[in-house]
Amino acid sequence: xxxxxxxxxxxxxxxxxxxxxxxxxxxxxxxxxxxxxxxxxxxxxxxxxxxxxxxxxxxxxxxxxxxxxxxxxxxxxxxxxxxxxxxxxxxxxxxxxxxxxxxxxxxxxxxxxxxxx
Amino acid sequence: xxxxxxxxxxxxxxxxxxxxxxxxxxxxxxxxxxxxxxxxxxxxxxxxxxxxxxxxxxxxxxxxxxxxxxxxxxxxxxxxxxxxxxxxxxxxxxxxxxxxxxxxxxxxxx
Numbered sequence: 274x275x276x277x278x279x280x281x282x283x284x285x286x287x288x289x290x291x292x293x294x295x296x297x298x299x300x301x302x303x304x305x306x307x308x309x310x311x312x313x314x315x316x317x318x319x320x321x322x323x324x325x326x327x328x329x330x331x332x333x334x335x336x337x338x339x340x341x342x343x344x345x346x347x348x349x350x351x352x353x354x355x356x357x358x359x360x361x362x363x364x365x366x367x368x369x370x371x372x373x374x375x376x377x378x379x380x381x382x383x384x385x386x387x388x389x390x
Numbered sequence: 391x392x393x394x395x396x397x398x399x400x401x402x403x404x405x406x407x408x409x410x411x412x413x414x415x416x417x418x419x420x421x422x423x424x425x426x427x428x429x430x431x432x433x434x435x436x437x438x439x440x441x442x443x444x445x446x447x448x449x450x451x452x453x454x455x456x457x458x459x460x461x462x463x464x465x466x467x468x469x470x471x472x473x474x475x476x477x478x479x480x481x482x483x484x485x486x487x488x489x490x491x492x493x494x495x496x497x498x499x500x
Binding site for chain 1: 421422424426431432433434435436439479483486488489490492493
């Protein structure tokens with residue numbers, strides 16, 4: 274079965290450093306998402322992306338965050354200057370249909386565990 | 391603002407038992423509801439998706455029901471096995487992107 278692939282699986286960085294988390298969505302999917310899960314808390318929406326632009330973002334997704342689809346297969350999340358509170362598991366997801374059509378099953382990657390020291 | 395609550399937070403059962411996990415949501419204007427499984431330190435595996443026009447979905451030993459008007463869903467697991475041990479997350483999709491509950495941590499004891 275096709276799957277969403279995320280790299281790296283673990284990333285350790287120093288506070289203030291930039292990190293880029295990478296994702297390869299399922300090939301025929303058109304809608305891409307980033308979610309995060311702080312240890313012990315709910316999975317939270319960060320941003321959705323379609324047709325090379327952000328379609329929706331949450332309050333968490335401030336100016337320190339950016340997303341990009343640099344080529345036909347990769348989808349990246351960049352955190353410009355990491356803070357301690359950015360430590361979390363970051364999940365990439367993709368779907369074939371637009372959110373709201375009812376049939377949009379989201380497929381999630383296995384996540385990148387980001388630790389900011 | 392959509393809020394999703396899952397009860398119980400944790401559940402421990404002996405192998406072979408049938409069990410029910412509960413999910414409730416505050417805004418009934420949803421498009422669909424999805425149940426996920428999460429193993430420790432791992433990603434989210436989609437188990438079942440119920441569209442708002444549907445009442446239930448079944449996959450193997452899993453059955454999920456949806457009562458949109460009352461804002462509730464249940465996940466029924468028949469004949470539980472130790473391999474079912476994981477955290478089960480409920481998430482709803484509506485005017486906002488997928489909103490998750492905190493999950494039910496299930497332990498099935500052999």
